[in-house]
Amino acid sequence: MLKPVKYLFCVAALAASSSYAAPTNTSYEVIEEPAMRAPEATSAAMLKLAQTDERTFAVGDYGIVLFRDNQDAQWQQAEVDTSVLLTSVDFADNQHGWAVGHHGVIIHTNDAGETWQRQLDGFDILELQKVAFEQQLQEFEAELETADDATAEELAFEIENIEYELESLAFALESEGPTRPLLSVFAINKDEILVAAAYGLMLKSSDGGASWQVISNRLDNERGYHYNAFAYDGTYTYVAAESGTFYRSPDRGESWEQVDFPYNGSLFGAHIDNNNRLWVYGLRGNVFYSDDQAESFTRVTAGTRVNLSGSTLTAKGNSVVVGHSGVIAIFNPNGTLIQLTEHVSGDVLTDVVAHDDGSFTLVGQGGLLSFIAPALPVETAPANEQTPAPTAAQGQE
C-alpha cells in the first residue's frame, strides 16, 4: 500500500521541480546585477543630470551613475548595486541622493554619490501596491455594506477595478515581474522623497527611503497616465505628465489637484526660474510658462518642432531647454527665445546643467556631451567634443 503512494509522491515532486526549473534557473536578474565598471561608461545612453554644491551627477543605462567634482574635468563611475536603466536622480543635500529607474528600482547614496544601494525594487512595489489595493478593497467593501444604491453601484464598479488590478498584480508577482518604470525622483529633503512612475504610480517615503508608501490614489488619474517630471517652487510641488495632464500639491505630496493645461500633448519636464516662474515643456517643441503657480499658462515660441525633454537655469537666470536632434533652446527670463542651436552630435538630448564657467553638460542617447554656448548674438553653435572618459572611482581595483 505504501509503495505506490511514495512513488506517486516522487513523480509529483519531479513534475513540480521541472515546472519550476525555468524561472528559478534564470541566473541573470538585472535588478540585482551590480553595474559593470565600464571604460565606455560616458558613452552609454544617459538620461538625467543633477548638481550639488560640490558635484555634478549623471545617470543612465546599465546602472551607470557618473559624478564629477566641480573643479575637476574627470568623470568617475560610482559603485551601484543594480544594472537597470536609471531615469532620474536628485539630491536632498551634498550627501544624500536618490536615483530611480526601470524595474521599479530606487537606489540611494549617503556618501555624496560614491556608492549607491538599492532601497526598493519592482517586486517590492508590486507587494506595496497589493497591500494598498487590498486595504482599499476592504474599505470599499465596508462602505458598500452601509451605502445607498447610487453609491453602491459606484463602489461595485471601483471594487471590480481593484479586483482586476489585484489579478494583474498577482500575475506580475507570480511570473511576469515588474513592468512599470519609475520616471522621476524628487528629494524634498533627506527624509521626504517623492517618486513618479509610469501608468499613474506615485510613491513617497517620509523616512529617507526606509519605508515607502504607494500614494497613487491621491491623484486623479483614471486613465493611468505616466508621471514624467517634478518641479518645486517652495510652496507647490508640480508634476508634468502624459497627454497634457498637470498636477500640483500644496503639501509636498500629501494631497494633489489636477490643473487645466492648454495643450493635450505629453509634458516631459518642468523647472522654476529665479523669478519663481514655472516652465513646462514637452512634445514637438511646446514650451509654456506660468507666473501664477499653474493657474494659467502662456505659450512660448520655441522655434523648434522636436521633443523637448530636459532643462536648466544659467547663472544669468536664462532657461535652457534641450531635446531631440541636438536642439538647445535658450530663453531669457522674459520668456523670449534668445538662442536656438543644435549640438553637432545631433543626438537625442535628455537633460542639461549649466556650470559657473558658462559651459554646459548635456546628456542623451550618445552619453555625456559638453557644450559651450557661443557668445550672443551668434546664430549657430561651434564645434565641441565628447567629454573624456572617466577614471575609476577611488577604492576601485
Next chain:
Amino acid sequence: MPANFNEQQAPLVERLLFSSRPLWIIAFTLLTLFLGYHASQVRPEASFTKMIPTNHEFIQNYFKHQDDLASLGNVVRIAVESKNGDIFTAEYQKTLQEITDEVFFIPGVNRSGLRSVWTPNVRWSEVTEEGFVGGPVIPDSWDASEESLEQLRTNILKSGEVGNLVANNFESALIYVPLDETNPDTGEPLDYQQFSEQLERLVRDKYQSEDVAIHITGFAKVIGDLIEGAQQVGLFFLLALGITLVMLFGYCRCWRSALSVLGCSIIAVIWQLGIIKLIGSGINPYSMLVPFLVFAIGVSHGVQIINALGNFRVDGFDKTQAARLAFRSLYIAGFVALVSDAIGFTTLMVIDIEVIQELAIAASIGVAVVVLTNLGLLPILMSYFGVSDRGINYQTKVRQEEHGVLHFFARFAQPKWAYGAIGVALVMLCWGLYYGQQMKIGDLDAGAPELRPDSRYNLDNKFIVDNYSSSTDIFVVMAETAPEMCIAYDNLEVMDRFSWHMENTPGVQDVKSIVYVAKMGGFGLNEGNLKWYSLNRNKYVINANVNRAPPGLINPDCSMAPIIIYLNDHKAETLKQVVASVHEFNSQYQEEGLELLMAAGNSGIEAATNAVIETAQVKMLLWVYGVVIVLCFIAFRSIRTVLCIVLPLAFTTVMSQGLMAVLGIGVKVATLPVIALGVGIGVDYGIYIYTKVKEGLQQGMPLYETYQMALESTGKAVGFTGLTLAIGVATWMFSPIKFQADMGILLTFMFLWNMLGALILIPALARLFRVGSVHKK
C-alpha cells in the same frame, strides 16, 4: 669518340623508355591532348567555404545558422558621390534615381530589400500628439524644384538615415543592395563574377562622370575583383615563360634544348591542370601558384638533363647515347629530389583549410607529373633533336674556363671564409629571430585584405568607411535559444548585458542586435521619450517594440538572434581580444536556454582562421622539418650531414619570418604554405650538393677540392635552379591580389636565400663540423 656506351649497364627503365621512343611520343601526345582539353575547362574559382577552416568550432556554428545569417552579410553598397557640392541638386537626384532603377533590375538583387533615398521603403517619421506620422523620404509632390529639394533635405534629417543612406557630409548617398545567394526563380547560386561585371558595366561605366563618382563595396565585389585579378595571372605566366626562355638560352646557348625544356615544362603544367580538373578539384587564387611552381621545377630538372646531355655530347657521344646517359646519370637523383618535394608539399595537408589542402594536392600532382615529362619525355625528345653545335661549342668553352663565380663560392670551404660566413649568418639569425618575434598572425591592412591597400576596391571601401557610420569589420555572435524564445525577456536582458560587455572591449566600435531594436522600440513607441529606452518584462510590449525590426536580426523560428559587433579593424590582436572577451562573458554568465556562440561575419571567420593558422604554423613546421630530417638521415646516415643540410634551411625560415615582420606580411592562409614550399624545394639544393661532396670525401679528397668539384657538377645547376624558381614566382609580386603578391615576395626570397644558403653555408658548416675528417677515417 669514346665509345664506352654500355647497353648492358642500361637500367630497365632506360631500356623501356628508349626501346620504343615513337610509341612513347604518341602516348605523351595523346595524353597531352586529352589532359589539355580538360585543362582548358579549368576556371579560376573563389569558393568562400574553401578559404576557411570548416572544422573549426566557430565555422561549424556559423554553418549551422548560415541560411539565417545570409540576409545580414551579403550586401553591396554603392556610394554615389557628388563631386561638386552636396546631393541636393536636381541633376544629382536624377542620377541617383536612375542608378537605383538600374540596380533594381540586375539579377541577384533582393529587390524588396533594396534601399536608397529613391526606394519607397525609406521613410521619415516623427511623433505628434496623435502618434507617429511619416512618409517616403522623396516627397509625393517631387518635381525637382528648389522646394522639393528643401523638403527632401528635411525628410532625410527626420528619417535618421544620415550616416546610413546619406553621407555625414551630405556629399554622397548610398544604395544598399542586399543579394540573394540563390536565384529564387531558378534555384541557381549567384554568379559573383557576372554580378560584379554587371555592376561595373551598368553602374560605374555608365554613370561615372566629371560630376559623379561611383564607389562600390561588398563581398560580391571583392570576389568579383579577385576573380578578375586572378585572370591577370595568365599574363604573369607568359612573362615568366619569356624570362625563363631567355635564361635557358643564356645557360645552354642552344634553342633546341631551351625550347625542349620549356615545352616539357609547359606540358607538365597542362597535365597538372588537366588532372586537377579530372579529379574534381579546382584552381583557386591560392593554388594558382602551383602551375608556376610546377613550371619552375620542371625547368630546373630539365636544366639538369640538358646540362648532363651537353656534357656527354662534348665527351663525344652521339645524340641518342648522350640522351640515354643523361637519363641514366640523373634519373635516381631527380626522382629522389622530386619525391622529397612531393612529401614536403603533402605536409601541408595537416592544415585544416581546403584551399591549402587543394594547393598541397595540386603541387604534389604537379611534381609527380614533372617526373614523367622532364625526366621521361625530355630525354626522348632530345634524343631526336640533339644539342646544336653552337650549344656544344659553348659548353666546351665553359668547361675550359676558370669560373669566377664558382671560385668565389668554393672559398667557403676554407676555414677563414667558413667561420666568417657562419659568423655573419649568426648575426643575421639574431636579426631574423628578433624581428620574427614581431611577426603577426592574420591580415594587417584595412579594407579587403585580399586586395592591395591602394586597389580601387579598398579606396572605395575607405570612402564609404570615412563618410558613413559603418565599419566593414564585423564579428557576429549568434545568440541561440529554444524556438520562439529569441526575444524572451530573460534572453534579451542577458544579450543586452553582453552587448554592453562587448562595447567596453577594446577594438569594438559598436554593437547592434535585436536588443537594440527592442530598446529603440520602447523609445519610439513612447512618444520618443528616451526614458523608455529599455527592455520590458511584458512579452506583448517586447513584441510591439521589435515589430519594426529589419530583416535578419532574428531567424524565422526565433531560435537565433545575431549580435553584430562592429570592430575598428581586423588585426589579429583585436580579434583575439574580442574572442577572449566573449569567452570571459560566457564563463561569467550562464543563462539557461541561451547560448552565445561565436562566430560569423568576416571578422568572426577571420578569428577562426587565425586560430587555426596559429596552431598550424607550429604543426606544419614540425612536420616539414621532421620529414626533411628523416629523408636526409635515410639518404646520408649521418647526423652531422643532416645538420649541414637542415641548418641553412632553418636559417632561411627564420630570415623569412623576420622579413614578413618587416614587410608587414602576416601569417595567413596565403603565406603559411609558402614556408613549407620553401623548405620542401630548398632541401633539394642541399641534397644535390651534398651528394657530390660525399662522393668526393669518400674518395679521400680534402674538403676544398671536393667542394670545388661539387660546384662544377651540381652547384652550377643549383644556382641556375634557384634563379629560375625565383623568377617563376617573382612575377607574382605584380599581382593585383595582395596575397598573391605576398606569396610571390616570400617565395622569391626563400628560393634565392635557400640557394645562397646551400652554396655558402653547406661547405662552411661541413668545415665547422669537420665532416671531411670523419669520412677520411
